Amino acid sequence: MANQDAQTRGPVGVIGLGNMGGGMVKALARKGYNVIAYDVSEPARKRASEGSDGVLVVDSLEQVLDRARTVVISLPRPEHVGAVLGENGLLKTSRPATLVIDASTNSPTLTIELGKKLAGQGHALVDAPVSGGARGAAEGTLSIMVGGSDDDIEAAMPILNALGTTVKAIGMSGTGQIAKLVNNVLTAANRVAAGEAFFVGSRAGVPVEDLVTVVNASSGGSRITEKNYPAFVLTGAFNSGMTMGLLEKDISLMLALAEQTGSSVPVLKAVVERWRTLREHHGYDADAMRSTQIADL
Incomplete structure (x- = not known):
């Protein structure tokens, strides 16, 4: 059965292609999404480009942020999340409204702060940290804990359902973290x-x-x-x-x-x-x- 959301959403960005993000790329592609992916690591980019139809791996963060209006990030530390979403990343220049799904395990305080800054420029942030390991990421069987506004979570839900089998909306921004x-x-x-x-x-x-x-x-x-x-x-x-x-x-x-x-x-x-x-x-x-x-x- 065709994935209606995949047909209408446009390319989905994935930033961070480690054990978890690399698996998420595969799960999204398997569900019919066109994925545009980036990682600072060249070996990680190479791994993500192998064996997955519907995945375009690019060599700059800006290429993802410019082309995808839905972006999943999976990064190791809060400072990495801040760099991608802050003044040197998504907020650096004016861009069309972007839904960001942060699948990293991050600071709740930073999540709330970034959410407010992003909302000020018309973007939306949903915190959606995951559990289930690299295998769960690749198979789309993760458990996902979600924080954000009702409208933003609803917009993110098709992507979250492609990544996980247990998706629990907890509450407002930061509660997923x-x-x-x-x-x-x-x-x-x-x-x-x-x-x-x-x-x-x-x-x-x-x-x-x-x-x-x-x-x-x-x-x-x-x-x-x-x-x-x-x-x-x-x-x-x-x-x-x-x-x-x-x-x-x-x-x-x-x-x-x-x-x-x-x-x-x-x-x-x-x-x-x-x-x-x-x-x-x-x-x-x-x-x-x-x-x-x-x-x-």
């Missing part, structure tokens, strides 16, 4: 707790494989132990698609939000401190499931 930070704090805490618990159990004489099996059949199981441990730890693959550094960024944003709201969060502080130690040990670009590897600390 808040929900994502909550999720990522819990996943980081699960990783750290599981790593320490299994480490102690294995040193006491029970193989980790047996502990994982028992925990997953009991009350201590979680998605980390049920899916990530078998796929990325027990196999030794450590290729979940999330890095130590990026998850540290996310939980640090949550800690900043806690400080802004005057919230007492001793457990969150402990998780952030422990994660920083693990990131320093394993490296910024190490897979986030390396956080379970603590024997040599």
